[in-house]
Amino acid sequence: MTAIRTTLRYRSTRLCALAICLVAVMFSAALAEEATSSQPSGVDTSALSELRAAVHAAASAGLIADAQSDSTRADLADAPVYLVNLVVSDDLSEVHGMMEVSYTHQASQPVDEIAFHLYANGIGGRISVNDGRIDGAAAGIRLSDEETVAWIHLEQDLEEGQSITVALEFAASVPVSNIAHYGILTTTGRMSSLAHLLPLLAIFDGRWRVDLPPEYGDVLYADVGFYLVALEVPADTAVAGTGFEASRTTLSSERVRVTIAAGPVREVYLALMKDTHAVTTTSGGTSIRVFAPPHLASRAEQAGELIALALESFGDWLGTYPFSELDVVVAPTRAVGMEFPGAILIGESSFVQSSTDLTSRSGGPSFFEVVLVHETAHQWFHTIVGNDQTNLPWLDESVVQYVTWQHAEARYGAAGDEAFEQWLHNTYLRAGIPEAPLGLPTSAYSPSTYASVIYGKGPLFYASLEDEYGDQAILAALQLYLDEFRWKNGTTAGIRAALEASCGCSLGPWFEAWIYGN
Numbered sequence: 038m039t040a041i042r043t044t045l046r047y048r049s050t051r052l053c054a055l056a057i058c059l060v061a062v063m064f065s066a067a068l069a070e071e072a073t074s075s076q077p078s079g080v081d082t083s084a085l086s087e088l089r090a091a092v093h094a095a096a097s098a099g100l101i102a103d104a105q106s107d108s109t110r111a112d113l114a115d116a117p118v119y120l121v122n123l124v125v126s127d128d129l130s131e132v133h134g135m136m137e138v139s140y141t142h143q144a145s146q147p148v149d150e151i152a153f154h155l156y157a158n159g160i161g162g163r164i165s166v167n168d169g170r171i172d173g174a175a176a177g178i179r180l181s182d183e184e185t186v187a188w189i190h191l192e193q194d195l196e197e198g199q200s201i202t203v204a205l206e207f208a209a210s211v212p213v214s215n216i217a218h219y220g221i222l223t224t225t226g227r228m229s230s231l232a233h234l235l236p237l238l239a240i241f242d243g244r245w246r247v248d249l250p251p252e253y254g255d256v257l258y259a260d261v262g263f264y265l266v267a268l269e270v271p272a273d274t275a276v277a278g279t280g281f282e283a284s285r286t287t288l289s290s291e292r293v294r295v296t297i298a299a300g301p302v303r304e305v306y307l308a309l310m311k312d313t314h315a316v317t318t319t320s321g322g323t324s325i326r327v328f329a330p331p332h333l334a335s336r337a338e339q340a341g342e343l344i345a346l347a348l349e350s351f352g353d354w355l356g357t358y359p360f361s362e363l364d365v366v367v368a369p370t371r372a373v374g375m376e377f378p379g380a381i382l383i384g385e386s387s388f389v390q391s392s393t394d395l396t397s398r399s400g401g402p403s404f405f406e407v408v409l410v411h412e413t414a415h416q417w418f419h420t421i422v423g424n425d426q427t428n429l430p431w432l433d434e435s436v437v438q439y440v441t442w443q444h445a446e447a448r449y450g451a452a453g454d455e456a457f458e459q460w461l462h463n464t465y466l467r468a469g470i471p472e473a474p475l476g477l478p479t480s481a482y483s484p485s486t487y488a489s490v491i492y493g494k495g496p497l498f499y500a501s502l503e504d505e506y507g508d509q510a511i512l513a514a515l516q517l518y519l520d521e522f523r524w525k526n527g528t529t530a531g532i533r534a535a536l537e538a539s540c541g542c543s544l545g546p547w548f549e550a551w552i553y554g555n
């Protein structure tokens with residue numbers, strides 16, 4: 038890029054020694070600029086590099102020692118940087134936000150608009166974008182019909198390698214007793230689960246990928262970015278979720294500002310809680326923090342221990358969990374469990390279920406354990422390697438079911454293996470193994486077929502390969518896949534290539550029969 042004028046905003050950041058103070062500086066300067074200028078100011082590329090380095094450094098404090106180098110990977114140097122400022126109402130249901138996103142276009146095809154997901158409007162919440170700016174200049178905003186996508190108009194085409202700063206001002210309402218989309222975005226007034234709340238850059242790969250699944254599918258498809266999120270919340274609020282609490286500043290006797298740093302992550306999930314009991318368990322360099330209502334304290338302790346065992350197994354098989362925290366939040370949602378980067382949401386009803394065995398066979402894991410282990414496995418297949426959850430849900434869910442099964446066998450031997458298999462048949466495959474192939478978009482399945490194919494047939498695909506080639510070949514393939522796509526998004530071709538490299542075979546007929554369904 039050619040040299041462009043230095044803006045007030047970026048000059049200000051140079052005065053700031055700590056990355057944490059960037060957020061406040063960025064926003065006060067951006068607001069000042071908003072009041073005085075409507076001219077495009079452009080991006081100062083050296084200031085942008087400085088900003089990126091500062092945010093990457095802040096986020097790296099949330100990575101364990103073995104994963105520190107992930108914050109300086111060359112292939113993440115141009116990852117988006119999000120600076121977010123949120124003001125949350127006293128009852129935790131209203132959020133007013135400003136964000137500045139530094140975006141570098143990485144596709145060869147130029148674009149004349151930028152797409153942001155407004156997932157909240159698709160999952161029972163409400164978010165409106167009130168102002169949009171590109172490099173300081175007011176920009177036109179167009180919303181999709183369902184208002185789940187905001188398109189920000191660019192005055193000039195953005196070419197490969199060019200950077201812009203997109204500033205958005207938004208307001209969001211968090212619904213009470215939300216029944217849409219598992220109720221993962223919900224508030225009780227004392228606890229808010231802010232799932233998929235922040236506007237999120239869509240992926241561009243020749244077109245902007247903004248598809249949404251029906252209500253029974255997971256929604257996320259995003260590239261990783263680095264985040265500093267400052268939240269102004271009531272002083273008695275615990276904040277958990279993605280990333281780690283880098284600072285907490287008292288603003289008054291009633292309000293505090295909490296700053297969260299995170300990255301590399303595909304999004305930031307936040308839970309705000311006024312009545313909670315936190316239990317911390319340690320596994321290697323990671324603190325597992327379980328946040329549950331006080332009357333569930335002993336269950337929270339058990340959950341932390343079960344997750345520590347899962348982190349240990351998966352760490353041995355798939356590579357160490359990269360973050361210094363894994364937060365587990367118990368919330369009144371309809372979801373049994375839901376995965377987020379560095380965080381797990383567990384529905385209160387599944388959390389209070391007794392630790393009965395998974396099936397009538399004794400000696401295997403409890404349902405409680407299977408849910409926790411499943412969501413923990415998503416930290417490898419969703420957080421580290423992402424995928425298009427709307428169009429290729431099998432890529433994360435089916436392998437997560439398979440490694441959860443492996444964990445059951447490793448923990449409980451043959452009894453665990455048999456119990457898990459029987460549970461798959463009882464829960465997902467009562468009507469037999471469906472003919473529908475695994476590799477379809479969520480919308481191609483009915484709700485019941487979606488569950489039986491993706492969660493029931495999917496792990497059987499890996500188990501069949503295991504019968505043929507041995508479990509070590511499958512685990513080696515998963516390691517290859519995780520290595521190849523670390524912090525990227527995986528593909529069906531990618532998992533096939535890893536499996537074929539590992540078994541030294543051609544899996545064409547397997548993929549035809551199970552995945553493509555031709």
Ligand SMILES: [Zn+2]
Nearest residue numbers: 411415434437
């Ligand atoms: Zn899952």
